Amino acid sequence: MRKRIGAVVSVALLGTVAVIVLVLPTGATSDSSRPGNAVLAKAVDIELGVREATKTDLKLPDLSGSVVTAALEQVGESQAAVGLRAAAAPEAQAVQQAQAGRSAAQGGDDDDNGRAGTVGCSNVFTGGGAPKNIRVNQDCSLRRQAEEVVAVNPTNPRNLVAGQNDSVVGFNHCGYDFSFDGGKTWGTLTPPFYQFTGVAGHTFDACSDPTATFNANGNAYVGGVLFDLGTPHSAFLVMKSNAPNGGAFYHEPRSIAFQLYRTTVPGVVANDNNPDVFHDKEFIVADSNPGSPKKNNVYATWTRFANTGVGVGGNSPIYFSQSTDGGATWSPGIEISGANAAICTAFSGSANPKACDQDQGSHPYVGRDGTLYVAFGNSNTPLLGINQVLVVKCAAAANCASAASWSAPVKVGDLIGTHPTGPDANGCPAGRQCLPPNGYRVPEFTSISNSVDRNGVWYVSWADSRNLGANCNPLGLSATATPPCDNDVFYAYSTNGGTSWSPAKKLTPAPSAQWQPWSEVTSDGDSLWVAYYDRSYGSCETTGCNDITAVEVRNPTSSKPKLKYTRVTTSSMPNLTPATNPVQAGFLGDYMWVDVHGEDVHIVWADTRPRVGTAPEEDVYYARLGGGDDD
Numbered sequence: 001m002r003k004r005i006g007a008v009v010s011v012a013l014l015g016t017v018a019v020i021v022l023v024l025p026t027g028a029t030s031d032s033s034r035p036g037n038a039v040l041a042k043a044v045d046i047e048l049g050v051r052e053a054t055k056t057d058l059k060l061p062d063l064s065g066s067v068v069t070a071a072l073e074q075v076g077e078s079q080a081a082v083g084l085r086a087a088a089a090p091e092a093q094a095v096q097q098a099q100a101g102r103s104a105a106q107g108g109d110d111d112d113n114g115r116a117g118t119v120g121c122s123n124v125f126t127g128g129g130a131p132k133n134i135r136v137n138q139d140c141s142l143r144r145q146a147e148e149v150v151a152v153n154p155t156n157p158r159n160l161v162a163g164q165n166d167s168v169v170g171f172n173h174c175g176y177d178f179s180f181d182g183g184k185t186w187g188t189l190t191p192p193f194y195q196f197t198g199v200a201g202h203t204f205d206a207c208s209d210p211t212a213t214f215n216a217n218g219n220a221y222v223g224g225v226l227f228d229l230g231t232p233h234s235a236f237l238v239m240k241s242n243a244p245n246g247g248a249f250y251h252e253p254r255s256i257a258f259q260l261y262r263t264t265v266p267g268v269v270a271n272d273n274n275p276d277v278f279h280d281k282e283f284i285v286a287d288s289n290p291g292s293p294k295k296n297n298v299y300a301t302w303t304r305f306a307n308t309g310v311g312v313g314g315n316s317p318i319y320f321s322q323s324t325d326g327g328a329t330w331s332p333g334i335e336i337s338g339a340n341a342a343i344c345t346a347f348s349g350s351a352n353p354k355a356c357d358q359d360q361g362s363h364p365y366v367g368r369d370g371t372l373y374v375a376f377g378n379s380n381t382p383l384l385g386i387n388q389v390l391v392v393k394c395a396a397a398a399n400c401a402s403a404a405s406w407s408a409p410v411k412v413g414d415l416i417g418t419h420p421t422g423p424d425a426n427g428c429p430a431g432r433q434c435l436p437p438n439g440y441r442v443p444e445f446t447s448i449s450n451s452v453d454r455n456g457v458w459y460v461s462w463a464d465s466r467n468l469g470a471n472c473n474p475l476g477l478s479a480t481a482t483p484p485c486d487n488d489v490f491y492a493y494s495t496n497g498g499t500s501w502s503p504a505k506k507l508t509p510a511p512s513a514q515w516q517p518w519s520e521v522t523s524d525g526d527s528l529w530v531a532y533y534d535r536s537y538g539s540c541e542t543t544g545c546n547d548i549t550a551v552e553v554r555n556p557t558s559s560k561p562k563l564k565y566t567r568v569t570t571s572s573m574p575n576l577t578p579a580t581n582p583v584q585a586g587f588l589g590d591y592m593w594v595d596v597h598g599e600d601v602h603i604v605w606a607d608t609r610p611r612v613g614t615a616p617e618e619d620v621y622y623a624r625l626g627g628g629d630d631d
Contacts, residue, residue, distance in 0.1 A: 035071055037232040039278035039305045039314075043068045046431040049423070053431035058421065058475075059384050060347060061316050061360035061377065063305060064225075064281045065432070065441045066147050066165045066208040069587045070172030071229060120188060123611040125621070130570040135611065136162050136177045136604060136620040138188040143167035144618045145175065146606035147589030149210055152597040153246065154288045155218035158182040161247035162604055163210030163222060164620045165589065166190065174207040174224035178247035183602065183622050191239050191250045192263035193224055199273045200233040209590070215286035215296045218243030221327055222250060223269070223284045223300070232275035236282045236302055238267035240327050253327035267327040269300045270319070276307035280316075281446055281590070285364045292370035293396060298323045300330070301362040301374055308349045315349030315357040318376050318392075322401050331401035336374065336392055343388065343411045344380035356380050356390060356409045361446035361590075368454050368523075370396035373498075375460045377415050377445035385418035385475055389448055389462050391498050412492050413504040416464040417444050418474035420481040426544070427578045427585035428478045435513045435535075436472065436481045437544040438575060439586045446590040447516045453525030457557060458498055461491040461519035461530050467511075484541050487513045489532050493557055507551050507563065510536035514549070516588070520596040521556070528556040529625075531594050531603045537572055544575030548592075548605050550625055568623050573608040574616040584618050601625040 035041045043063045045051035062068075120138025137145045145164045153159035160183050166175025169190055179186045194203050204226040211223045220241040227234040239250035242260065251260050253267045270279045282302035287294045300323075305316045318337040321330045337356045344356040362376040372394040379387040389412040398405035419435060419442045422428030427439025435442055442465075450460045465487050468474050473481035490504040507530060508514040517532035534549040535541045548568040553561050578585045592605040603623050608616040 035229045036275065037227065037234060037278055038275045038307060039063065040067065040071055040227065044071050047072060047429040049430050053421075055384060056312065056347070057431060060312075060358045060379050061303070061445055062432070063278065064209055064446060064590050065443060065587055066172060066590055067225065067227065067280060070165075070206040070208055121611060122185065125570040125609065127570045128567065130567050131623040131625055133568070133570050133607070133621045133623055134183060134186070136186050136188075136622050137164060137166065137175060138177070138186060139168040141168050142617055144584045144587075145620045146587060146618045147210065147591060148604040148606060148620050149212050149593045150595050150602050150604040150622065151212045151214050151220070152595050152602060153214045153218050153220070153243075154216060154597070155243065156246070157597050157600065159218070159246040160602065161212045161214070161220050161222070162186070162620065162622065163212050164606075165208055165210060172206050172208055174210045174222070176210065176212065176222050176247065176250070177620075180246060183624055186622070187248065189249060191222055193226055193237050193239065193266065195263050196226070196237060196266055198226070198233050198235055199271055200228060200231040204233070204235070205229050209281055211283045212247075213284050213286045213298070214288055215298065216288045216290050217296060219326070220245075220247040221284055221286060221298055222247075223282060225279055225282055225302070227278070231273060233273045234277070234279045235271040236269040236279045236300065238269060238284060238298070238300070238323075238327050240267070255326065255328070267323060267330060269321045269330045270302070270333055278305040279303075280305055281361055283363055285366055287366045287370055289366065289368050289370065292366070292368070294370040296326070298327050299364050299366070299372055299400070301336070301364045303360050303362065304333070310351055311348040311353065313349060315355070316359055317355070317357040318359045318362045318374065320374075320400065320406075334401065334403045336403065336406045337376065337378070337390070338392060338406065338409050340409050343390070343409070344378065346382040347380050359390075361443075361448050363449045365450050365452060367396070367452040367456065371452075372400055373450055373452055373458060375412070375448050375450035377448055378409070385416060387415040387417055387445075389413050389415050389460060391450065391458070391460065393498055407498070410498050410501070412460050412501045413490065414464070414466065415444060415462060416466040417442075418465045418468055419487070420473040420476050420478035422478050424477070424479040425578070426478075427576070427582075429586055434478050435485045435487055435515065436478050436483060437542070438513070438546070439577060440588040441586070441590070442487070442515055443590040444515070447518065449517070449519045451520045453521045454523050455525055456497065457521075457525055458494045459491060459519065459521050459528055459556065460493075461489065461517050463487060463489045463515045463517050463532065483513070484511055485513045486511045487515050489514050489517045489530060491519065491528060491530065491553070491556070495557065502557075505561070507553065508532070512536045512541040516592055518592050518594045520594050522596055525556075526554065528553040529594055529596055529601045531568065531592065531605070533588070533592075533605070537567065540572055544577070545572040547572050548603065550601065550603060566625060568603060568625070569607070571609070576608045576616050576618065580616050588618070599626040
């Protein structure tokens with residue numbers, strides 16, 4: 001993790017005391033290939049090796065990996081290929097292998113691997129006692145799809161919407177998918193965000209961080225962060241798909257004549273052309289509870305990176321906006337991460353030195369009564385690698401568009417980020433933290449999720465490196481780290497509305513790497529479901545292959561909850577490296593997703609198993625667990 005904006009701060013660690021020297025930024029260079037946004041330009045420079053990451057760069061939250069990856073690729077630099085030009089030959093070989101495999105597959109039986117049911121290049125992996133692994137994105141290219149979301153229509157649980165960062169139309173855009181048969185087959189589309197003309201006077205270069213939700217009436221909403229390279233412009237936009245369209249196409253949210261035929265204007269949550277502001281890592285959630293007083297409201301949280309010129313020079317608080325008219329208009333963004341002198345004690349970039357303003361990875365969730373709950377990662381702590389999981393909430397009876405309606409932040413638990421830092425030959429970028437032998441970023445801030453059962457018990461899950469092991473070179477260079485790298489998944493719960501929290505409970509017994517979890521509790525509170533990437537199968541801890549594991553935590557508030565583990569993937573996913581695919585190496589997404597509806601558990605993830613050929617490449621896959629009817 002970690003890359004920072006604004007002022008450069010050098011840190012010397014003297015024992016446990018951090019001595020900070022502030023050096024104000026000198027401004028952007030005249031290099032026209034650099035992004036026009038100063039926040040994004042700094043992140044790109046660090047990954048390119050143009051600028052060395054300081055200790056404070058490593059301490060404070062990053063821009064999302066998908067945004068930085070997209071910016072690098074838009075200017076012709078795959079972050080995994082920087083400094084690894086020799087990988088060009090394997091890249092060409094990988095493409096040839098995939099093309100050869102596709103040619104062979106085209107002559108096969110239509111029913112092979114479930115290809116007959118969906119238009120496009122579908123695929124299903126089966127075997128090993130695991131649920132079917134169904135390919136979600138249906139394009140036939142070899143472009144990357146990663147970083148996933150899935151939502152279930154509460155009025156028709158056979159209708160699902162999924163999303164991913166999608167490079168089929170160029171690095172990096174937001175692709176969305178739909179299913180009307182409970183996830184057995186999928187259709188893919190690219191939403192029309194790109195027709196929106198921003199304040200810079202033209203359309204955007206890229207879209208990232210897909211998000212999706214349904215309201216109580218079965219209307220679907222999707223969103224994304226859009227940004228430019230040549231200008232400072234960044235925005236957060238939302239589109240709508242009226243029921244019963246079910247996410248098969250999107251249109252502008254306003255209720256006007258010929259609404260379904262119009263793609264602009266989308267719902268505009270944020271829209272800036274300020275070089276010192278960048279909007280990042282947004283999620284939306286609709287109140288889909290029929291009995292809620294705020295039924296069908298749509299809520300948005302995101303990270304607002306800014307160069308502030310005070311404190312350490314920059315911050316990234318969590319912002320909030322809401323729509324009460326079906327996504328057409330949005331309230332002005334407000335900061336909701338607040339301040340707490342007891343837990344936020346260092347590195348403020350605000351006028352208030354106790355601000356909890358170094359944040360990333362907010363996740364909003366709506367309780368049955370309309371209360372809004374938000375969890376996020378925070379690094380306003382004095383020591384490198386020692387961060388924290390925080391929560392805030394807005395009561396059902398309150399107007400959440402007012403900052404005064406939000407509770408002060410409360411600490412759930414520690415968020416330890418002592419993973420080693422790239423660059424290395426596995427594709428781990430400079431200034432980013434990874435788990436060797438994988439070159440994928442470790443997104444502990446952006447894989448924090450929260451949910452609430454019908455009794456008001458609040459759950460939060462996350463992963464961190466508190467048990468990493470000296471051999472994995474904590475806070476050192478990933479190039480000299482050796483597995484096993486023991487990264488673990490945790491959860492905690494609150495039975496009093498977030499005032500106090502249980503101790504963190506570890507879910508991953510194997511001394512290996514388990515990371516990037518997502519979770520949701522069942523409505524009755526009987527089970528908490530958590531899915532995550534897992535290297536505990538076979539030789540994956542040393543070779544870098546990985547799987548998806550789901551754990552059902554039965555009676556999650558008991559002193560001894562029962563844990564039931566399911567291997568979701570039918571076989572291990574190969575390690576994606578510069579030697580096997582330099583264009584896609586180094587990025588597996590910043591999050592995966594779990595959505596629970598009744599007894600059904602819906603999981604999506606980025607999978608590196610090839611559909612054809614032998615070269616690994618990233619696509620989105622789906623599986624369903626639980627008691628639902630497979631028909």
